Amino acid sequence: MTRSSNDILLGAAPIVLVLLLWQGLVSFGYAPPTLLPPPGQVFLRMSQQLASLTFQQDVAATLFRLFAGFAIAVVLGVSLGIAAAVSPPINAAVKPIVRVLAPLPKVALYPAFLLLLGFGHESKIMLVAADALFPILLSTYYGATNVEQKLIWSALAAGTPPRDVLWKGVLPAAMPSILTGCRIGLVISCIVVFLAEMITSTDGLGHVLVTAARTFQAVDMFVPLITISLLGLILNGLLQGLRAYLLRGFPSV
Amino acid sequence: MGVTPIRPGQLAGVSLGRRAATPIIEIEHVSQVFKTSSRRDHTALSDISLTVGEGAFVSILGPSGCGKSTLLYIVGGFVSPTSGTAKMKGKPITGPGPDRGPVFQEFALFPWKSVLGNVMYGPLQQGMKPAKAEALARTLLAMVGLTGFEKFYPKELSGGMKQRVALARTLAYGPEVLLMDEPFGALDAHTRTRLQNDLLEIWERDRKTVLFVTHSVEEAVFLSDKVVMMSRSPGRIREVIDIDLPRPRRREELLLDPNYQRYIVEIERMFDASGDNELPS
Amino acid sequence: MNGLLKPLAPVLACCGLLLAWQLASLGLKNDSFPTALESLRAIPPILTDKESLINILASLRRMAIGFGLALAFSIPLGLLMGRSRATAAFFNPLLMLIYPVPKAALMPIIMLWLGVGDISKTLVIFLGVSLPVIYHSFEGAKAVEEKMLWSGAAMGLSPGERLLRIVLPAALPEILTGCRTGLVLALITMVTSEMIARQSGAGNILFNALDMGQYDTVFAMIIIVGAMGICLDAAFEIVRRWLVRWSEPQFDMPLSFS
Known part of the structure; x- marks a missing residue:
């Protein structure tokens, strides 16, 4: 204790x-306060900003893109991961593509998304999804391939129809790994949405930082950066809590 | 030769009757208490006193959780006792040293070194010339029957082979005492038997002092001069038994030997009487 | 057949992706979406243009320095954290706080302090790489079997020697996994910070071309940056496999993220 x-x-x-x-x-x-504002000033400014409507709208825009992209990544990642784990032909197709695309810096695709999807929400959502997809896909695949064969046999022996084994056997058994992938993916989503907004945007937390940087407002540069980091911490904590709740039956890792 | 429990009574008397051997390991009133998250601390060892004579093969036998491995780790200097002292040749043990060589159930080979590199590691560390260390390592590997596997990495070996390498690696730096922590516990029955035979054969050549932890009654009787029986919760010595069987021992002779069978039946009966084996761990 | 197909599979995947791109762009008939062939044709002019080549090479040099410094700093720290409870307890909460900070987003602030020079750019890459390498070194060192260290101690290795000669090699597979993630992250951080700072480098070329409507150059740069990531990762994987050929094979799919 x-x-x-x-x-x-x-x-x-x-x-x-x-x-x-x-x-x-x-x-x-x-350090001159214009370059490095004292912590008190930064946190004061942050509390003011959090109460202001425009800042709240920026946060809302960021959150919308974040969750939309993350949701796409979860749906795609989990289904592709499971499919690649249970079906050899899908595995043969997905594995080399993933091997090529996973180490590719997704942010380089951002200009392409901008050209194809425009400068609005869609391109940023797409980038978030592209970046969060691979950790989720890979952990799902890893979790699903590591499901014990005997567990599946037990499920089949107990009379589970083969179709249902996927939902009642493989998916729950791969859950710890999937949720770990989701946690990594969620923090990445936070980071990426912010960066995308910094590179080109008209709203969102990243845009707030860029605007402040153009006018050399050091205080206003710290506020969005701390906000997005806190957001990442909170979301990470929430998902960890969810994971602990969902996995009460599993041995703790 | 053998073990003298510092406990008045019949066992001390047994010891006196035998050829006197210089004590090499002396364990005096050693206790080990582990702090746990629950309110009650766990007493792994309670007031253990034991003397091991030079050249003796001594087994520590007991159910899992009786602290027998902890006792071995204390002698190895890997764990310090909560109270009491362990001495090696009269000097208190303060840490690990090349005079006491461990062989673990988990093998603990260096996976990044080849078989030869593993066995040469200790001698090189002691400052031996590489050429000499290699010659020594090759001799030891031949002794444990692994000639031809020098360049292999541990991951390419079976469990039995790994344990042979581990034994050769420990013998290579010439410890005076071998500390064997359930060395054959992770092996299948067939491999275990073969390794027991080979260990005895190697041991009977130079009769190094061996402290051997096991939970197998047959293994303890087959190998040892003395069997130290431990009970658990808290870990205590409950009996020390001399194994008076002729050496060199051959398995096929021993299995037919009524004395060997009697020792096993006797020891198993003692454990059964205490009901110690049935406790959940 | 199977043995031949396996090393070729990533190459086939590349070709397949390019083919899909070609078909999609032919189907969409969008001016701002050049075909794969057009984009590939735009690569040689970029790579023969002296200025952009110098630009890209300067970026790569900074990346290598930032990556190297991060390894020199992170691996010892991670190993120490893995073997000493107190060190881990000291650093873990701080690292937890830093974890969700977008490192490339620090670029404007760091530029404000240290100027637009190499130091700022290298520092950002250093920050981007450090965390995963620390984390993996920490996990690797923590998982080193106690009995292996005991065996070393019995042979007479001092605590310092044990850290260097047992913990480091035993944790090497895990450390190198961290380095692999770190390498891809170094590239990502580099490109992203260049996109944000818009001073020089591959990220800057990309967005300049976008601003000027040179769409084939944009897509050609995407191919170049993508190929850099894939090649760096593949090259590192070859080195890694050779270095840890003694270890049990592990899950070899790359886990990269930005």
Whole structure:
């Protein structure tokens, strides 16, 4: 018990140190506040922004793209992953394509998406989906191929019709792996949607950062960056909670 | 020769009657308590005292969870006891050293080294010249029957072969005591028997001191001069039994030997009487 | 037949993707969507143009430096975290906080502080690569079998020697998996930060061409950047396999993300 509270203290130490260093740099005049605003000012500005309607609209735009892209990635990733794991012909087709596309920097496709889908939501959603797809697909595939053959035999022996084995055997058994992939995919979605908005957009959190950068408003550059990072943390935490709840029967990893 | 439990009574008397051997390992009032998340701490070992004479083959026999491996780790210096001391040749053990060579159930071979590289690792670490270390390693590999496998990586070997490499690797740096932690526990019955025979054959050549942890009664009786029976919760020594069987031992002779059979039946009866084997782990 | 098909499968996949592209663009008849052939034809002019070539090579040099520095920093830190509970407890929460920060998005802020020079660009790549390498080194070091370390200790290895000569090689497969992810991330961070900063490099060429309506150049650059990613990954995989040929084969599909 004391051990874990020690760990918390130990873990909090570097975070406190970073904040102190940040404050110290400004207080002792090593960094001008125009370049590095003090933490207090940043968090004050953040609370103001969170209450403002325009900022909320930017957050909403970002969230919409984030979830739309992520949802596409989950549906495609899980179904393709399972299909590739259970069907040899699909595997033969999907595996080499994935091998080629997975290490490809998806952000390079963004200009193509812009040309094909326009500068609105669609191109950004597409980029998010493309980036989040592969971790989800690969973990699903990995989880589904590692399902024990004997588990499937047991399900068949218990009278489960072969069609249902996929839903009642393979999918639940691959669930831990799938959810891990989703967690990675979700954080990636957060990062990518922000970057896409920074590269070209007229709204969203990324756009807020770019606008602030053009006018050298250091405070306003920190606010969207911290917001998206917090968003990533919160979503990651939520999915982790969901995972823990869904997987209560599995041995903890 | 053998084990002298520091416990008054019949067992000390048995020891006195035999040829006196220099003690090499002395365990004095060793206890080991593990802190657990639950309120009650787990006492793995409770006040263990044991002396092992030089050149003895001693088995520590007990049900899983009786702390027999922990006792071995304490002698190895990998784990420090909560209280009490373990001594090697009169000096308190403070950490691992090349005078005590472990052989683990998990083999613990270095997977990035070839078979030869694994066996040469210890001698090189001791400052032996590479050419000499290689010659030594080849001799040892021949002894454990692995000539021709020098360039293989551990992943290419079967479990039995891995354990042979592990034994050769430990013998290579010349420990005075072999600490064997259920070394054949992960092997199939057939391989286990063969390795037991080979171990005995190797041991009977130079009679190094061996401390051998096992949960198999037959294995303990077949190999040892002394069997230390442990009980669990908390881990205690409940009996030390001299195995008075002729050496060199041959399996096919022993299996027909009524004395061998009697030892096994006797020990199993003692364990059954305590009901110790049935506890969930 | 099967043995011949296996190494060829990724090549076939490439051809298939290009073919699908060709057909799609012929079918769509969209001015801003050139065919695969047109795009491929636009590659040689880019690669023979001195300025863009220098630009791309300078980007790759920064990427290599950032990647190398990140490895030199992250692998020791990860190994130390894996073997020392206190170190792990100290760094883990901080790293957890940094994890969801979009690293390439730091580009404008870092440029504000350090200017538009090589330092900023290299620093961003360093930040992008570090985390997965730390994470995988940490996991690798944590999973090293205790008994293996004990065996080393019995042979007389000191704690420092054990970290270098047992933990490092034992964790190498996992470390290299992290490096592989890190390598792709280095490229991604590089391209993304160039797209954001719009100063130089492949990302900048891409968007300049987009702004000027040179659509075949846009798609040619996409092929170039994509090929860089695929080739870097494939080359690293060959090196990785050779380095850890002693280890049990593991799941070999790349897990890359940005």
